[in-house]
Amino acid sequence: xxxxxxxxxxxxxxxxxxxxxxxxxxxxxxxxxxxxxxxxxxxxxxxxxxxxxxxxxxxxxxxxxxxxxxxxxxxxxxxxxxxxxxxxxxxxxxxxxxxxxxxxxxxxxxxxxxxxxxxxxxxxxxxxxxxxxxxxxxxxxxxxxxxxxxxxxxxxxxxxxxxxxxxxxxxxxxxxxxxxxxxxxxxxxxxxxxxxxxxxxxxxxxxxxxxxxxxxxxxxxxxxxxxxxxxxxxxxxxxxxxxxxxxxxxxxxxxxxxxxxxxxxxxxxxxxxxxxxxxxxxxxxxxxxxxxxxxxxxxxxxxxxxxxxxxxxxxxxxxxxxxxxxxxxxxxxxxxxxxxxxxxxxxxxxxxxxxxxxxxxxxxxxxxxxxxxxxxxxxxxxxxxxxxxxxxxxxxxxxxxxxxxxxxxxxxxxxxxxxxxxxxxxxxxxxxxxxxxxxxxxxxxxxxxxxxxxxxxxxxxxxxxxx
Amino acid sequence: xxxxxxxxxxxxxxxxxxxxxxxxxxxxxxxxxxxxxxxxxxxxxxxxxxxxxxxxxxxxxxxxxxxxxxxxxxxxxxxxxxxxxxxxxxxxxxxxxxxxxxxxxxxxxxxxxxxxxxxxxxxxxxxxxxxxxxxxxxxxxxxxxxxxxxxxxxxxxxxxxxxxxxxxxxxxxxxxxxxxxx
Numbered sequence: 001x002x003x004x005x006x007x008x009x010x011x012x013x014x015x016x017x018x019x020x021x022x023x024x025x026x027x028x029x030x031x032x033x034x035x036x037x038x039x040x041x042x043x044x045x046x047x048x049x050x051x052x053x054x055x056x057x058x059x060x061x062x063x064x065x066x067x068x069x070x071x072x073x074x075x076x077x078x079x080x081x082x083x084x085x086x087x088x089x090x091x092x093x094x095x096x097x098x099x100x101x102x103x104x105x106x107x108x109x110x111x112x113x114x115x116x117x118x119x120x121x122x123x124x125x126x127x128x129x130x131x132x133x134x135x136x137x138x139x140x141x142x143x144x145x146x147x148x149x150x151x152x153x154x155x156x157x158x159x160x161x162x163x164x165x166x167x168x169x170x171x172x173x174x175x176x177x178x179x180x181x182x183x184x185x186x187x188x189x190x191x192x193x194x195x196x197x198x199x200x201x202x203x204x205x206x207x208x209x210x211x212x213x214x215x216x217x218x219x220x221x222x223x224x225x226x227x228x229x230x231x232x233x234x235x236x237x238x239x240x241x242x243x244x245x246x247x248x249x250x251x252x253x254x255x256x257x258x259x260x261x262x263x264x265x266x267x268x269x270x271x272x273x274x275x276x277x278x279x280x281x282x283x284x285x286x287x288x289x290x291x292x293x294x295x296x297x298x299x300x301x302x303x304x305x306x307x308x309x310x311x312x313x314x315x316x317x318x319x320x321x322x323x324x325x326x327x328x329x330x331x332x333x334x335x336x337x338x339x340x341x342x343x344x345x346x347x348x349x350x351x352x353x354x355x356x357x358x359x360x361x362x363x364x365x366x367x368x369x370x371x372x373x374x375x376x377x378x379x380x381x382x383x384x385x386x387x388x389x390x391x392x393x394x395x396x397x398x399x400x401x402x403x404x405x406x407x408x409x410x411x412x413x414x415x416x417x418x419x420x421x422x423x424x425x426x427x428x429x430x431x432x433x434x435x436x437x438x439x440x441x442x443x444x445x446x447x448x449x450x451x452x453x454x455x456x457x458x459x460x461x462x463x464x465x466x467x
Numbered sequence: 468x469x470x471x472x473x474x475x476x477x478x479x480x481x482x483x484x485x486x487x488x489x490x491x492x493x494x495x496x497x498x499x500x501x502x503x504x505x506x507x508x509x510x511x512x513x514x515x516x517x518x519x520x521x522x523x524x525x526x527x528x529x530x531x532x533x534x535x536x537x538x539x540x541x542x543x544x545x546x547x548x549x550x551x552x553x554x555x556x557x558x559x560x561x562x563x564x565x566x567x568x569x570x571x572x573x574x575x576x577x578x579x580x581x582x583x584x585x586x587x588x589x590x591x592x593x594x595x596x597x598x599x600x601x602x603x604x605x606x607x608x609x610x611x612x613x614x615x616x617x618x619x620x621x622x623x624x625x626x627x628x629x630x631x632x633x634x635x636x637x638x639x640x641x642x643x644x645x646x647x648x649x
Contacts, residue, residue, distance in 0.1 A: 018609035022504075143539065143543060151548060151550075153543075154550075154552055155540050155566060155567060156544075156553070156555050156563070156566040157552075161569040161570055161573070164569070164570045164573040165569065165573050171577070172577065172580045172581070175580060175581060175584045176580075179587070186601070186607045187608060190599070190601070190605070191604075191608065202599065203595055203596060206588065206594055206595055206597055207593055207596075207597025207599055207600055208593060208600065208607070209599060209606075210503055210504060210606055211500045211501065211600065212500065212510050212516050213500070213519075214591045215505075216506075216511050216519055217519045217521055217587055218587070218591075220521045221521055221584065224521070224522050225584070228529075228579055229580070231576070232576050235569065235573065235576075239569055439504060439506075440506075441505075442504055443505045443506055
């Protein structure tokens with residue numbers, strides 16, 4: 001058994017045993033859903049439906065239904081795409097990077113974070129598929145031998161790299177998530193009594209048995225997938241940033257973009273994980289597994305990535321001045337003082353100033369403060385993408401084509417709709433899927449369980465029984 | 468025709484289970500399989516599970532991914548329809564290769580990850596609709612089940628070893644007939 005320093009705080013609180021972990025994690029699946037769950041599901045699925053309505057309208061009449069115009073040809077759609085993709089970065093980061101660094105605290109949160117990733121990438125896909133204008137022709141994005149013209153897609157273009165990056169990221173995250181889910185579905189299959197549940201979970205569990213050989217292959221697969229996903233996470237948002245950075249627009253043409261986008265993505269992703277986990281731990285009574293310590297660790301990641309983002313903003317400003325390129329200087333002056341300056345300062349406040357509050361231990365260990373700040377960060381990160389895209393496009397080289405931008409009713413409807421879709425999927429996930437990777441959690445019970453740690457500290461060498 | 472007893476040694480904790488496995492192996496008893504609710508580190512060495520070669524497969528799938536992407540982009544951009552897009556001509560592969568790196572990387576990851584995942588699932592016969600492979604359903608919850616197939620003489624020896632190592636239950640689950648190999 002692996003022993004751990006007494007100074008490290010326990011990651012599983014109370015006197016838990018293997019059996020109790022099983023019971024706690026299966027409780028939302030076996031039990032009845034609360035009223036709150038139904039209320040939330042109704043709200044989210046109604047907004048989802050509204051979004052679907054707006055989507056159908058867009059497909060019916062074309063993207064003239066949006067507020068985008070000749071200058072701001074990328075606006076609300078790509079802002080939302082980048083925002084959702086950014087949110088989708090935390091899941092794989094938690095499960096892959098933290099696995100490689102052997103961070104045990106990932107185990108309380110990785111399952112939901114990965115689910116969040118998958119749903120967020122699905123939301124992002126809606127925007128990127130719709131912004132082409134004729135989504136029924138989206139298959140032309142792929143390098144098919146084509147009869148449409150005689151050219152292949154342009155492999156020099158970051159937009160095409162993005163097609164490959166996002167689809168690889170989505171499918172690999174999905175597979176990584178599902179492979180982790182199989183043992184937990186096996187546990188649920190062996191526990192549930194209702195026949196339809198038994199049938200459903202035995203189908204989902206693929207016949208999992210948990211033999212030593214399978215576990216050894218399982219761990220090898222998880223490790224290699226984590227090793228593959230780690231550079232994948234960084235590549236995806238780097239490539240998203242190259243959609244902008246390889247253009248010649250002042251304000252976009254910046255070499256700092258890839259690291260700046262990646263840390264921004266992790267920043268917003270962790271904020272979204274916190275927003276969701278604080279709700280999940282409360283509703284499903286998982287306070288013993290998603291502890292204040294977990295929240296504190298995530299807040300520390302938020303300080304680090306938030307500060308990187310802050311430094312990136314300042315570097316951009318400095319480089320604009322130092323480069324001596326007046327187009328570049330004007331682009332940043334326009335962001336900070338132009339007609340959309342309010343969105344710039346909203347971004348600055350939410351992303352640079354507010355996360356610095358987490359330096360205070362009282363704030364980063366307070367659930368209420370964390371919840372509020374996590375939402376503030378997500379608003380800030382939405383505005384970051386908006387600031388990069390819209391004010392820049394409204395003030396390009398030719399003053400005669402300077403313009404203004406207002407999103408249309410349909411634009412807003414689709415965005416709200418994706419939030420509804422995200423919420424609906426997450427609620428269904430948390431009700432029918434194990435929200436914590438219980439099999440993995442059981443491996444750290446002896447080293448990081450509160451009772452087990454206390455027993456070890458008292459030099460009871462036989463340890464506390466785990467059943 | 469040899470007859471063997473099927474024995475389940477059910478433990479409530481991995482530490483005595485591993486101790487028992489060590490002693491069983493020391494006395495020359497073959498441990499057919501161990502079913503556990505979570506991965507138990509160090510168990511593979513004790514019961515003699517060889518290290519899996521899945522990672523080698525992943526590496527080979529990754530190489531396949533590099534090869535496929537290179538071939539695809541060489542064919543489309545260099546061979547079939549060379550072009551000069553934005554002053555970036557694609558007359559030769561080595562000349563245009565920097566722009567091909569991102570997709571080559573993505574394709575490597577795509578093939579390695581999916582190839583490995585599929586190999587893992589098929590190697591373990593984890594497919595939709597497969598029957599549960601654990602003989603005792605409690606082994607996905609909190610029990611560690613040592614699964615043995617032994618003749619009568621070995622069975623007695625094994626039971627004694629299991630009982631000496633705080634086993635919770637020793638269950639005899641019937642017999643199987645094994646045709647001798649001619």
